[in-house]
Structure formats: C-alpha cells, structure tokens
Amino acid sequence: MISTLTGRVAALSLDALVLDVGGVGFAVRTTPQALAEARHGQELTMHTELVVREDSLTLYGFPRPEETEIFRIVQSVSGIGPRIALAVLAVLSPDDLRRAVAAGDTKAITRTPGIGPKVAQRMVLELKDRIGAPSGEASADGDAAPALAADAPATGPEGDVVQALIGLGWPEKAAADAVAKAAGDGASDAGALLREALRRLGGSR
Known part of the structure; x- marks a missing residue:
C-alpha cells in the first residue's frame, strides 16, 4: 500500500498531477483545490490511497x-x-x-x-458515528451569483475547465455557465477559472 509520496511536481493537469519520486513519475488524482495550490517543480508530499480495479490501478492523493x-x-x-x-x-x-x-x-x-x-x-x-466532529468555524464562501447561460467553449483554458468539471460529474450546461461567469468576472488562467467555477457550482446547486 502506498500511503504517502514525496517528490517534485513534474506535471499538472486539471484532474491530476505527476509527482517525480526518485525518477519515477506517479500520476495522482486529486481535488481542483489541491491542483490550484500546486506549482510545477515544487517539492510536495501527498497522502495517498490506491484504488484497485480489475482493469486499472488509480492513485488518489491529498495534501492533508x-x-x-x-x-x-x-x-x-x-x-x-x-x-x-x-x-x-x-x-x-x-x-x-x-x-x-x-x-x-x-x-x-x-x-x-x-x-x-x-x-x-x-x-x-x-x-454520523464514523466521520468525527467538526472543528473550527464554517467556511465563508459567500452567496453564489446566478449562473449565466453560455455554450461550452471548445478550446483554451475555459474549455479545459469545463471538461474537468464534467469529469467530476457536473452537467455540461451547468459547468459551462459557471466557467462563463467566472471568466466574465476576470478569471483567466485555468486554476483561477476552476476555483471560481467550483465556488459558484458548490454554492448554487
């Protein structure tokens, strides 16, 4: 069982990162928030869980x-x-x-x-009897603005973010609307678009 990996971030995508550990690249699926915090070349420790299926081995990991x-x-x-x-x-x-x-x-x-x-x-x-008690105060995400209708962008960072959100399970129209609103508010790179779109999707679902 692989429980932790510490290495250099060799590549980043919208649903995974590649961690170079002693010359071996491990693809690790993680959350958009973790990906937005990661930087290429950064030394990073991921706490991991290996999911074994008949036709695949998938490594999931998280910073905490x-x-x-x-x-x-x-x-x-x-x-x-x-x-x-x-x-x-x-x-x-x-x-x-x-x-x-x-x-x-x-x-x-x-x-x-x-x-x-x-x-x-x-x-x-x-x-309820397994997850433990909460600590700290509730996070303040603010009220989500209503989504604006938009067609899914085909290329560029907006299209990539829409596809990443669809991969997480959101309907295409909802993902495209949230990304369009995020872009309209000034988010331009993929990380910023993803964070803002997730905030809107999470707050308005």
Missing part, C-alpha cells in the same frame, strides 16, 4: 491526511465510489462535510454532482 481519511470513509457508503468521493472533497472540505453530517444537512451534501437526496440521507445515517 484528514482528506485521505475522509475520501476512504466516504467510499464505505453504499453506492459511492472513488469518483464521487473525490467530487465530495472538491465541493466540501472535511469540516464542511462533518458539519453537514452532524446537522443532517442533506441539501449541503447534494451540492456534490452525482449525489441526490436519497444518497445524501444515506451518507448522514452511515457516517
């Missing part, structure tokens, strides 16, 4: 060990696999999720693409 633990625990809920568990962490921090579970706030949980009310209720029931 509690994120890896939440990623692992969320997958214990019936019907939730690694893709949705990763989407949960893209929308909710560990403490945000703990607060939602403790309060039975299924609406907050259904902000995650791929999770409807029934699955959110199941998460509350199955995680």
